[in-house]
Amino acid sequence: MNRALALAAALLFCAAAGAEPRFSFDSTPGKLPKDVVPKHYALRIVPSATLERFEGRTQIEVEVARPVAAIELNAVELDFHSARLYSGAEPTVLAAKFDRERETVTLAPAAGPIAPGRYRLDIDYTGRIAKHPNGLHQILYKQREGGQLVERIMLATQMEPVHARRLFPGWDEPVFRASFEITAVIDEPLTAVSNMPVSAVTVLPGGKKEVTFERSVPMPTYLVALFVGELEVLEDSVEGIALRVYTVRGKTERARYAMQATKQILPFFNEYFGVRYALPKLDQVAVPGGSFGAMENWGAISYNEARLLYDEAEPSLRQQQQVYGIIAHEVAHQWFGNLVTMAWWDNLWLNEGFASWMATKTTQRFYPDWKVGLRSVLWRQEAMSEDARRTAHPVQTPVASDARAMDVFDAITYSKGAALIGMLESYHGEEVFR
Ligand SMILES: [Zn+2]
Structure with missing residues (x-):
């Protein structure tokens, strides 16, 4: 058998032995039921003067596929003031029941199931601005002003893997992609940065301004970003x-x-x-x-x-x-x-392995004299030493719940993933692999 034939045979064998099933939305792992799906979020975030809390309003366009008794979505350390479901002009008031362990909230109407259809879910709430990089958080730093060091605060977000639920209630699992329209109310001299360009700035009384960003392309919640400073x-x-x-x-x-x-x-x-x-x-x-x-x-x-x-x-x-x-x-x-997101954290290596491999490839192309390919051998060795421990796991590895998602951000996912992709590319040749 020639090499190509041997590879084809090997691949066939692998496919038969244990290839991953094709993507299916309904069977993607995760806590949240798949019968209610978000299509679009409009977020309005108003940090308090002390930058310790924020007021939030989240309006989510959702599609209900089957009759459901309640809607379950993620929310952590958010205090709800109201939750209303609109299909026409008259809202249905929903009662909120939080489950701390699951990091979810269940919203149920007083009577009867929610019929299939398209709705808008409006939630008014307040949340905390964290001191650690989870969700919306403070960054303290010192700035030299007139010969003095003065303390300054910047606000930043870090959502991956499971912290978006600390800024807004939502479907905080990567398989649920939706568009976002984000608004922030901030002090007039400050700058706000988000995923999309600014679409409008409105000056408000009291030295504030409202900054609205354009509607985003559909994306998972862990990519939402807001910076203010x-x-x-x-x-x-x-x-x-x-x-x-x-x-x-x-x-x-x-x-x-x-x-x-x-x-x-x-x-x-x-x-x-x-x-x-x-x-x-x-x-x-x-x-x-x-x-x-x-x-x-x-x-x-x-x-x-x-x-x-x-x-x-x-x-x-x-x-x-x-x-x-x-x-x-x-x-x-x-x-x-x-642009292309893994459906669940078990395939994080598709994100991190490919990004790491591509970084090396790009550096080699523009700075061949840096010989970054040699350095990537070092990274591979790091992955190998992690692979020798009892905590070793396959590159594609089950992640039982989103609480365990952080566990897979390691050298096996990044560097072994990248080495595996590099190996496939070397075997096929750059152009064929591309
Ligand atoms: Zn990365």
């Missing part, structure tokens, strides 16, 4: 896509390298995938302090600023390589993960 911006564009890098005050000069890298990477992906970047803009936000790396929020990627900013006055090849690599990874996610 005293931000400065570096602007550019490439192939008709507006590019911005936001930093806290006085740091935009250090964003120039990130901008230059993005202008190289984005056109390469437009060409490689043959599917253009889906949004009119790509913002990247440098978040001060914090311990996280980066998050691929669609159209509003966030980075630990130490991973994104690069001081050209103090050149460091290692730093430059890291900045380039992380941007390539996060921008690759705009396709692998955002």
Whole structure:
């Protein structure tokens, strides 16, 4: 048998032995029933003056497929003031029952089941602005002003994997994709950044303004983003896509390298995938302090600023390589993960393996002398050592509940996933694999 035939036979055997069944919405794992499906969210978020709490209003267009006694959706640490279901002009008031362990709320009408059809679900509530990067949270940092260091607060979101439910009640599992229209009411001098471009700014009394963003493409909840702060911006564009890098005050000069890298990477992906970047803009936000790396929020990627900013006055090849690599990874996610999303966390490697593999591929293409392929051997070894432990798991691995989703963000998912994809690509050849 020749190699191709052997591979075909092996693949056939694998398919027969245990291939994953084709995607089916109804059998995708998750806690939430699949008979009520969100189509569109309109969110209005009003942070309090102390930035410790927020008022929220979420209006969700839902489709009810079968008669249901109640609607179950995710919500954590949200205090509901009212929940109403509209099909015509007259709303049905729903009673809310929270289940802390499941991180859900069940909304039921006083009488009778909810008939199949299309509804709007309106919920008024308040929530907490966290001190840790879960949902909407505070970022404390120091800013030099008139020779003094003063404390400043920026608001940021981190939703992946299961924290969107702390900002708004919703279907916080990746298989439920819906469009979003986000509004934030903030202090007049501040800047708000979200997934989509700003569509309207209305000045309100009391030094406030209401910022509304355009309606998004359908996406999972874990990609929703909102940043509010005293931000400065570096602007550019490439192939008709507006590019911005936001930093806290006085740091935009250090964003120039990130901008230059993005202008190289984005056109390469437009060409490689043959599917253009889906949004009119790509913002990247440098978040001060914090311990996280980066998050691929669609159209509003966030980075630990130490991973994104690069001081050209103090050149460091290692730093430059890291900045380039992380941007390539996060921008690759705009396709692998955002445009096409795993249905459930068991296939997280399709997000992270592909984004990691693509970052190496991109870096090798534009900076061959960095020999990043050699470094990826190191990453593979890290995955191998994790693979040697008792906690090792298959690349594609069952995730029993969303509470366990964080467990799969490890070197096996990222680096072994990337190595596996690289192996397949080497076997088939770059063009065939593409
Ligand atoms: Zn990633």
